[in-house]
Amino acid sequence: MISAISAAAMALSLVSPAPAADTSPPPDRITVNVVTVNGSGCKAGTAAVAVSPDNTAFTVTYSDFLAQAGSGTGPTDFRKNCQLVLQVNIPQGFTYGIAAADYRGYANLKRGATGTEKASYYFQGNSATASRTHSFYGPSDDNWQATDSTDVSEIVYQPCGEKRMFNVNAELRVYAGGSGATSFMTMDSTDGGVSTVYHFSWKHCPAI
Secondary structure (H helix, E strand, O other): OOHHHHHHHHHHHHHOOOOOOEEOOOOOOOEEEEEEEEOOOOOOOOEEEEEOOOOOEEEEEEOOOEEEEOOOOOOOOOEEEEEEEEEEEOOOOEEEEEEEEEEEEEEEEOOOOEEEEEEEEEEOOOOOOOOEEEEEEOOEEEEEEEEEEOOHHHOOOOOOOOOOOEEEEEEEEEEOOOOOOOEEEEOOOOOOOOOEEEEEEEEEOOOO
16 A cells, blocks of 8 residues: 555544454444445446445445447547445444455456556545556456455554545546457446445444
């Protein structure tokens, strides 16, 4: 991770109690509410969020997140993005960060075409994680997956005792290449059964 993330973590330690060591997920139910949705890749009603039953992760499912380029496509179709502002409701005495994120989708890239996936996430008022870009090359006609992991020492946690919105940014780009044939890339699967997964890292907050 870039130094800005370490700086953000140090700043948090100065203004709020430091959370205790890594712990198991809280037993009480966690909920995630979508506050706002913006972007060409997630029109209203096309993004849904759910928490895993064991409180270890939450998923984002997109139903219309598709970038395409080549014959018959529009000039802005090659890039699609989505920004979600989420309210993560957790039990008192706990705080969370994101240890890893799994991005999945489907790519139909003709020979010479390329596609990229780029994503970041951050708490309201903090610097974003370093954006990571994953590239894919044609010919390809299959599901794709990319994982971004954060070292344990560099995970940024929500400040104990505060409620801050959690922002998720994602982007897809497709370049047709020399052939000009239509290629596309989605942030979902052809059967709609694939989601983006954000893995929680939990800590106890000290009693005040």
